[in-house]
Amino acid sequence: MFPEHTTVLVVGGGPVGLLLAGELALQNVDALVLEQHERVRDTPRAGTLHARSVQSLLRRGVLRLPVPGRLDLRQRTGFHFAGLPLLTITSPTAEGPPIFNQPQSSLEQAFELRARTLGADVRRGWGVRRLTEHADLVEVEVVTDDGGARTLTADWVVGCDGARSTVRAQAGFPVTTTEPSFSGVIGLVKLIDPAGAPGGWARGPEGSMLINVNPRGYSRVLTHDFSRPFPDRGRPVTLEELSTTAARVLGRELPMRDLVYGSRFSDFTRVADSYRSPGHGRVLLAGDAAHVHAPLGGQGLNTGLQDAFNLGWKLGLVARGDAPAELLDSYTDERHAVARTVVANTRAQAALMDPRPQQEPLRAYFGRLMDVPEARAATADEISGQGIRHPRPGTDPLTGTFLPNHTFLTPEGPVSTAELLEDATPLLLLAGDVAAVPGELLDGWPRDRLRTVRVGRADADGTALGWRAVLCRPDGYLAWAAGETDPDPAELAGELTRWLGPARSPAGVPRG
Numbered sequence: 335m336f337p338e339h340t341t342v343l344v345v346g347g348g349p350v351g352l353l354l355a356g357e358l359a360l361q362n363v364d365a366l367v368l369e370q371h372e373r374v375r376d377t378p379r380a381g382t383l384h385a386r387s388v389q390s391l392l393r394r395g396v397l398r399l400p401v402p403g404r405l406d407l408r409q410r411t412g413f414h415f416a417g418l419p420l421l422t423i424t425s426p427t428a429e430g431p432p433i434f435n436q437p438q439s440s441l442e443q444a445f446e447l448r449a450r451t452l453g454a455d456v457r458r459g460w461g462v463r464r465l466t467e468h469a470d471l472v473e474v475e476v477v478t479d480d481g482g483a484r485t486l487t488a489d490w491v492v493g494c495d496g497a498r499s500t501v502r503a504q505a506g507f508p509v510t511t512t513e514p515s516f517s518g519v520i521g522l523v524k525l526i527d528p529a530g531a532p533g534g535w536a537r538g539p540e541g542s543m544l545i546n547v548n549p550r551g552y553s554r555v556l557t558h559d560f561s562r563p564f565p566d567r568g569r570p571v572t573l574e575e576l577s578t579t580a581a582r583v584l585g586r587e588l589p590m591r592d593l594v595y596g597s598r599f600s601d602f603t604r605v606a607d608s609y610r611s612p613g614h615g616r617v618l619l620a621g622d623a624a625h626v627h628a629p630l631g632g633q634g635l636n637t638g639l640q641d642a643f644n645l646g647w648k649l650g651l652v653a654r655g656d657a658p659a660e661l662l663d664s665y666t667d668e669r670h671a672v673a674r675t676v677v678a679n680t681r682a683q684a685a686l687m688d689p690r691p692q693q694e695p696l697r698a699y700f701g702r703l704m705d706v707p708e709a710r711a712a713t714a715d716e717i718s719g720q721g722i723r724h725p726r727p728g729t730d731p732l733t734g735t736f737l738p739n740h741t742f743l744t745p746e747g748p749v750s751t752a753e754l755l756e757d758a759t760p761l762l763l764l765a766g767d768v769a770a771v772p773g774e775l776l777d778g779w780p781r782d783r784l785r786t787v788r789v790g791r792a793d794a795d796g797t798a799l800g801w802r803a804v805l806c807r808p809d810g811y812l813a814w815a816a817g818e819t820d821p822d823p824a825e826l827a828g829e830l831t832r833w834l835g836p837a838r839s840p841a842g843v844p845r846g
Contacts, residue, residue, distance in 0.1 A: 342492065343491045346367075351642075356646075372479065378522055379439075382635070385720050392430050394755070406426070418686070421717065458479065462500050492617075493618070518556060531588060541557065541689055555588070567598055601630075625676070631680065656835040736811055742790065760785070762803070766802070771803075772823055
């Protein structure tokens with residue numbers, strides 16, 4: 335009996351794995367998700383969707399605007415850096431809220447429903463035990479929900495199985511790590527005097543705390559303790575430890591009872607040196623399996639979701655045979671750079687939170703830096719993901735930027751960027767009276783690989799677009815742009831080949 339085979343096996347059914355499965359299904363690629371937990375866990379995990387994730391989900395129809403917005407009107411919300419209320423996250427009203435808070439369990443449920451609806455196969459209670467990569471496929475030994483053992487094979491495997499990733503370990507990914515500077519505990523408890531608890535961020539002689547006070551139920555208490563030695567990472571969290579640590583960090587008692595959940599974290603960092611396996615490159619990583627850092631600023635979940643948006647369309651093209659496997663190297667190039675940036679800013683936040691006197695000059699210097707509006711805005715954009723760019727030397731400055739949510743004027747009527755990208759098809763947008771791109775050039779990339787739309791030189795709000803033609807990737811970033819001159823057909827053909835694979839003849843045979 336032959337092992338069951340799938341095109342892409344996604345290991346891990348958290349929000350990253352489930353979102354990726356939906357992205358692959360949109361590319362008409364068979365995706366099988368294995369998740370060891372039999373049901374969605376309702377635990378106090380990440381639930382902050384930053385602006386770029388909101389914008390990306392808007393472009394898939396997962397989130398929708400209750401009323402249309404504008405790109406020239408901005409909305410703002412305050413945010414912290416190292417527990418300090420220094421930042422203002424802003425985004426255009428046409429892009430949705432700057433921050434959208436949603437329990438991670440709700441996100442997982444929504445992403446799982448979407449993945450299943452689009453045709454992905456999600457199997458809960460299934461865990462990976464062993465993985466062997468071959469030149470033409472990956473063999474995976476799994477434990478099923480009934481306790482049995484099975485072998486699956488896949489053309490590609492993506493490890494979305496978290497910080498303790500079995501996939502990462504089994505495939506032998508080299509990693510770079512840094513040791514922690516603090517030990518953290520998170521707990522759900524009943525506060526005996528919720529009115530007297532310092533809600534939000536608080537600083538003390540041994541570290542910092544974040545307390546989400548719930549006067550009628552369980553409050554979320556997080557401690558960031560810089561005193562050494564650090565407790566063993568695997569030791570269970572007790573009410574006594576959380577209470578003692580909170581009192582030491584805060585500098586006064588915080589009476590509590592009824593611990594119903596406890597977990598540990600730190601600012602230990604680990605980033606895989608490549609997101610493709612060192613063997614045959616058929617195993618990839620996304621989310622916490624690829625990068626781990628301190629949970630400061632709610633960046634972990636968002637970084638993982640953006641991994642899925644970046645990888646989904648690329649792996650879809652490769653898995654379908656439309657593009658060469660080398661396209662996947664751009665996934666590492668682009669997302670590894672983002673992970674390094676996130677690690678750097680979380681380590682900087684940890685240094686600012688360190689209560690030792692020798693850190694006072696750093697805090698003073700950073701405070702002066704945040705008095706500079708441009709520095710404050712750049713930091714806010716970094717935290718929210720809106721500062722991400724994928725530029726390429728020698729190309730138009732728009733290359734690698736995120737296409738705003740314009741409402742374009744087209745011969746068929748007004749249509750937004752978000753609406754055009756909902757089915758995750760690459761877009762070629764031709765503005766105004768730009769010279770027609772030769773039809774025979776585009777014949778090699780049919781409608782399932784490229785959608786061509788003619789738009790006005792200005793959007794519905796009267797904002798000039800500032801370009802003659804752009805090639806927009808399914809993840810919303812511009813792969814290529816022609817500014818104020820008509821596009822060069824040869825240059826455009828080269829960019830289509832780079833990002834979408836070689837042109838095909840009407841008979842489906844790749845052109846020489």
